[in-house]
Amino acid sequence: MRNVIILGAGLLMTLGAASARADEAADPTVTAHAERLAVGTCGTCHGVRGISQQPKYPRLAGQNPTYLAAQLRAFRGQQRGDPDAIGYMWGMSASLEDGTIDALAAYYAAQPAPTPSTNHDAAMVARGREIYEKGVESAGVPACSACHGPDAHGIADFPRLAGQHAQYVMKQLASFQNNMRNVAVMHGVAQALKVEEMRSVAAFLETLP
Ligand code: HEC
Numbered sequence: 001m002r003n004v005i006i007l008g009a010g011l012l013m014t015l016g017a018a019s020a021r022a023d024e025a026a027d028p029t030v031t032a033h034a035e036r037l038a039v040g041t042c043g044t045c046h047g048v049r050g051i052s053q054q055p056k057y058p059r060l061a062g063q064n065p066t067y068l069a070a071q072l073r074a075f076r077g078q079q080r081g082d083p084d085a086i087g088y089m090w091g092m093s094a095s096l097e098d099g100t101i102d103a104l105a106a107y108y109a110a111q112p113a114p115t116p117s118t119n120h121d122a123a124m125v126a127r128g129r130e131i132y133e134k135g136v137e138s139a140g141v142p143a144c145s146a147c148h149g150p151d152a153h154g155i156a157d158f159p160r161l162a163g164q165h166a167q168y169v170m171k172q173l174a175s176f177q178n179n180m181r182n183v184a185v186m187h188g189v190a191q192a193l194k195v196e197e198m199r200s201v202a203a204f205l206e207t208l209p
């Protein structure tokens with residue numbers, strides 16, 4: 001009996017904390033502030049709806065909100081540290097509050113995903129698909145689809161990759177490989193990838209809806 005009461009109290013506290021967070025994220029003032037920032041500031045580079053035109057700036061539209069929020073916290077905490085992250089995003093994120101970060105993540109996640117590119121060589125795209133779906137067995141590279149999903153739409157901590165700029169994806173794979181973007185799981189994946197394999201998988205991803 002006593003255990004049931006303690007369990008019940010714990011559950012109520014958990015539910016209470018969860019709904020407090022949800023209320024915070026849905027605060028209309030915070031949402032409006034985040035949208036102004038997204039359109040007026042972030043939009044200069046990422047596009048007002050998160051579909052940037054320049055390949056240096058990642059597309060954020062349709063990205064998983066959990067991933068987006070985690071990246072903004074990683075920039076703010078100065079943990080995501082390749083030169084472009086330092087040069088562009090450390091300053092941008094320095095004064096963002098947690099509620100604003102969550103609202104920005106929700107804003108981008110709700111935008112329509114980018115249109116796929118048709119500008120890549122068919123043979124390269126086919127090679128990229130093979131790597132994405134099967135990995136490179138001889139080199140111990142796992143299938144990307146195992147974590148990023150069969151359609152590359154990702155889930156939670158695993159980012160969406162579909163429709164991302166190939167040049168950006170390529171650069172991230174190189175940064176994971178040399179640990180400038182220091183994430184153990186992706187270092188393990190990218191470690192043995194050859195440049196040509198990175199290019200192919202990046203090209204394939206940009207052609208996905
Ligand atoms: C002056 C240009 C610029 C502005 C303004 C800017 N960013 Fe960025 N952002 C970048 C660049 C460049 C990168 C890629 C960094 C890298 O290569 O690691 C990036 C990366 C990101 C990422 C990581 C995306 C991913 O797929 O991992 C997020 C999220 C992000 N920016 C959100 C924002 C938000 C929110 C704002 C506004 C508060 C903003 N950015 C303003 C240039 C900019």
Ligand code: HEC
Binds near residue numbers: 145161169185
């Ligand atoms: C074991 C799970 C796992 C596998 C397999 C995996 N990834 Fe990832 N990947 C992740 C995680 C987790 C992240 C987020 C890293 C972070 O938090 O910064 C990520 C991030 C990325 C990013 C950065 C996205 C962005 O917007 O900046 C790219 C690009 C990427 N992965 C490509 C690939 C490719 C290509 C493969 C296959 C060769 C692959 N991944 C296989 C887990 C995985």
